[in-house]
Amino acid sequence: MPDRKKLSRPAGRGDVVRAPAFLKNLRGVKDWKQATSWLEWRGIEDIECITPDQAGVARGKMMPSKKFTSNTSLALPSAVFMTTISGEYPESGGGFVYPEDDGDLKLLPDLSTLTAVPWETDPTAQVICDLVHQDGRAVEFSPRNLLKHVVAQYAKHGLKPIVAPEIEFYLVHKNPDPDYPLTPPVGRSGRPIGGGQGYSIAGVNEFDELIDDIYHYSEAQGLEIDTLIHEEGAGQLEINLRHGDPVELADQVFMFKRTIREAALNHDTYATFMAKPIQGQPGSAMHIHQSVVSLKKGNNVFSSEDGGETQTFRHFIGGLQRHIPSALIMLAPYVNSYRRLTQGTSVPVNTRWGYDNRTTAFRVPRSDPAARRVENRIPSSDANPYLALAASLACGLIGILDKNTPDAPAGTAVNQDEIELPRGLLEAVALFESDEALTRILGASFVSTFAAIKRAEFETFMQVISPWEREYLLLNV
Structure with a gap:
């Protein structure tokens, strides 16, 4: 120095x-x-x-x-x-x-x-x-430019989106051989980490020194962590970021992923943002909290002066419900992503919405009117943060402009209901290309480029023979 x-x-x-x-x-x-x-x-x-x-x-x-x-x-x-x-x-x-x-x-x-x-x-x-x-x-097809473009579309209508991402990830035992399954790491207790540790302080303390490095690295880069918790999975953590400008928050997630991986490697451990890295364990999400403010007045346009819900709020949800299935490829971009989207868990497989209902795709947390927001619970942590934010915000904007009407909020658990989202990569790509309203917002250059990449990735995946095929097909068919 x-x-x-x-x-x-x-x-x-x-x-x-x-x-x-x-x-x-x-x-x-x-x-x-x-x-x-x-x-x-x-x-x-x-x-x-x-x-x-x-x-x-x-x-x-x-x-x-x-x-x-x-x-x-x-x-x-x-x-x-x-x-x-x-x-x-x-x-x-x-x-x-x-x-x-x-x-x-x-x-x-x-x-x-x-x-x-x-x-x-x-x-x-x-x-x-x-x-x-x-x-x-x-x-046009650059992820950071795409998000800037979507934010600019809001500005044309006197609006500014505000977001707060939550990123889940796993710490796993260092394993350089991809043929072997990933396993939970050993914590400071000397024992392999088990599941069922949601919000456990003892679970967080198992990785005290590693987490200290994450905090120190983040502070040195001017990155602000709101909270850090242990999630349900074995060695699964979640970092919540403070709300702010979408491009700035996407930058932070981009940098956080690098930071967390480097901190983990310092402790001879992998940090992974795969959507479903360990069979039998919960998947990892990147939940996105979203609100919209007026550029002129600075108020949250989801709430009226008397604190009630506005039509803009409902139209935003309507846009998410109508167009998120078409944008799913930007929120769940890999074959592995769809292993996370399964019935009977807290992961949404639908396009329903509800008040403080974690079985829905779009949850409205309890808050005062100024903080009224919509949490998109569909994105997985393997998604590019710029693209995930661009997709979710684009769908909400389409709903505002087209005045899409949402259905009635779900008052009960809906995670056992029929799956309403694409079940695989190719189905998601086809829906993505067919949504004209989404293409108008995102641009044809990005849509064609991203779709071509995803098709090529699927063809590469199809060249790999899985253990399931060897176990059940080798001697039975």
């Missing part, structure tokens, strides 16, 4: 030059001049310039900090953002055209996201970048 005292040395008789306040920012600066000073003050040597791909994986480049601040042009091949989770490329078709020239797309750093990388041994910083064409136009 540099000698910070130099920034507060005497300037004259009795005068002291104090370090500008922005230098102490844990997250974000206003411009390149501030960025240069911020990096120098911290003695940063390297910069990770990253952006989320369709899966939410961090893609980008690392470079010396001096090069980063010298007007260096950053670019990545366009094909990087059209690959499957296994690194393969979809074939052209269905409106998707694979770029034969594989031309470059530019990375445009968003300096408001500049922060330290606390797990690196050398002084390192990271910055999230937007993806743009060579002429500066936003890349």
Whole structure:
């Protein structure tokens, strides 16, 4: 680290030059001049310039900090953002055209996201970048740009969405061989962690040192954790984030996933955001709390002046009910995601809504009128946070604009009812492509690209022979 005292040395008789306040920012600066000073003050040597791909994986480049601040042009091949989770490329078709020239797309750093990388041994910083064409136009199928586009659609109607994500994940025993099932880790007690530990403080304490690292890493990056709890699964935890702007919260989830994985590895453990990592254990969700405020007045448009529910509130729910099945591919993006969506659990398999009813897809928590919101309980934790937020908010906006009417709220448990959501990846892709209203909001470029990727991932999955097939088909058919 540099000698910070130099920034507060005497300037004259009795005068002291104090370090500008922005230098102490844990997250974000206003411009390149501030960025240069911020990096120098911290003695940063390297910069990770990253952006989320369709899966939410961090893609980008690392470079010396001096090069980063010298007007260096950053670019990545366009094909990087059209690959499957296994690194393969979809074939052209269905409106998707694979770029034969594989031309470059530019990375445009968003300096408001500049922060330290606390797990690196050398002084390192990271910055999230937007993806743009060579002429500066936003890349339509980029996840971060897509969420910005959806938020802008709200702004056109004088509205601003507010969100608060909740992310569940598992800590599992380190296992580099994918042929073997994942198992719960061993906690500080020396015994393997068991299930049924929902909200158990003792369950959280089993991982005290690891959780301390998560908190310390988060604090160093300016990431705010609202609460952390132990969930029902064996070694399953949940982190809740404070409500705020959708793009900022998606950035935080993106960074939290990196942070939690790194903290776990420090303790010889894996952190996984798979929707259903362990057979017989609960799945992991990314619940999204959503409300909408007026840009002009700043009030929650879900509540009237007398505290009652507004038509906008009901139309928002109506839009979710009508269009979420078509957007499910953005909320449950992998074959594994659909193993979580099963009857008889707290996971919704329907499009029902209700007041404080956790068996519905769309729960309205108990709150005062100013905090009235809708919790979307369908997304799984494997979803790209930018895409999950974009999908849920897009469906709500369509409902507001089209004045969709919701059905009556469910007053009883509905998790045993008929499954109303697609049961598999290909069915979800077909519904996704057929929803014209959703395509108008998200854009044809994103819809065709994402659908092509998901089809290619399904074909790759179909090449794998599962243990179930070997057990029941090998000698019986």
